[in-house]
Amino acid sequence: MISWIFSTTYITYRRLPEKSQNEIYEIAKNPSKWGNSIEKAWDISKISAEHFKNTSETLANIVIGRKISKKR
Numbered sequence: 106m107i108s109w110i111f112s113t114t115y116i117t118y119r120r121l122p123e124k125s126q127n128e129i130y131e132i133a134k135n136p137s138k139w140g141n142s143i144e145k146a147w148d149i150s151k152i153s154a155e156h157f158k159n160t161s162e163t164l165a166n167i168v169i170g171r172k173i174s175k176k177r
Contacts, residue, residue, distance in 0.1 A: 118126060132138045 118129065121129070132142050
């Protein structure tokens with residue numbers, strides 16, 4: 106099981122763009138950067154979720170035929 110996790114992680118890592126690979130490598134070498142990276146990833150995920158919520162609400166209203174203001 107452990108070898109499967111490592112091989113899958115390695116394959117995924119190799120599929121990333123070189124810039125992303127280098128960034129991950131630099132962070133992995135310096136544990137003091139781990140906290141900042143986790144915090145940054147959390148912030149990005151939270152912002153994306155909020156945008157998805159707003160977008161899906163607007164699309165749902167369009168689908169059911171409600172009028173949508175141009176501000177949305």
